[in-house]
Amino acid sequence: MIKVKIPATSANIGAGFDSLGLALNLYNEVEMEESDSIDIRSLDAVKVPCDSSNLIYQSAKYIFDLCDKPLSGLKIRQSNNIPMARGLGSSSACIVGGLTGANHLLGDPLGIDELVNIAATMEGHPDNSTPALLGGLVTAVLENGKVYYVKQEISDHLQFVTFIPNFELKTSFARAALPKEIPHKDGVFNLSRAALMSVSLYSEKYENLRVAADDRLHQPYRLSLISGAHEVFDMAYKLGAYAAYISGAGSTLMAIVDKKNTGFLKQARKGLEELGLSAWGLHSLSIDNRGAFVEEQ
Secondary structure, rough: EEEEEEEEEEEEOOOOOOOOEEEEEEEEEEEEEEEEOOEEEEOOOOOOOOOOOOOOHHHHHHHHOOOOOOOOOOEEEOOOOOOOOOOOOHHHHHHHHHHHHHHOOOOOOOOOHHHHHHHHHHHOOOOOOOHHHHHOOOEEEEEEEEEEEEOOOOOOOOEEEEOOOOOOOOHHHHHHOOOOOOOHHHHHHHHHHHHHHHHHHHHHOHHHHHHHHOOOHHHHHHHHOOHHHHHHHHHHHHOOOOEEEOOOOOOEEEEEEEOOOOOOHHHHHHHHHHHHOOOOOOEEEEEEOOOOOOEEE
16 A cells, blocks of 8 residues: 655646646645555545546546556545645646556656646646646646646745635636636736746745736636635735735635744634634645655555
8 A cells, every 4th residue: 555645736826827836735645555446435524436436546547547557446545635626736636646646556657747747638737736746836838738847946935824715616617707818918917927926936036926926817707706805815915925816716815925924824813703704714834845755555
């Protein structure tokens, strides 16, 4: 039995729609070994498919099929610490867990770049799956089944504070809210800010992050789907956040905060209560620069 640990991810980071993402120190765990049958269980209260429709199983089977190896079944035990349908990469974690685990069971026939390409193709875009595999901050493009990426290790000077609403927001629904066309000036607006975000995080020019997180491609259309989002953004900035943005498709909102701002979490909790959002989850996370990895049991 092996165990794969896969970090949560936060995609887009404001203006980097479908191209920027980073890994965080909140982990799903997947225990896996070959079996004569499909034997899948959740080790927590989260309900998961326990048949061949399970995303971890499907991803693992893809690797076995690709390597032309017979697969009678798998024993899978999954711990689901990353909340589902909240914009923190839960589906990518399942895909990456299945791919990484199966590849290890087969003796690692596929290199990391091959896994990156497969994961992004299965997910449809690389902004969650690539940092889940590689860790750090990743800028990535998926072109004809190949991911062109740059990984940057980020300093541990920042905390990433998650404001997690007590409701899901399916990616398909959030994408349906986006316009089919945008003005040319909005494209230019986002290109400049996405580039600024990547370089500023890497070079620790944190004073740039508020401007870099501004966006015209998806956030203006999705904020209305998250009741209380505007107020939470305003509160985060009043409490000293460098930036605030919708994590992935939502519903989680993310604030990038200096770790020296030790009172942020307590003040943010009080602020949520004053806004009538006391049911929201609130956590402080750090960058994960390692990415998914395998432990032998």
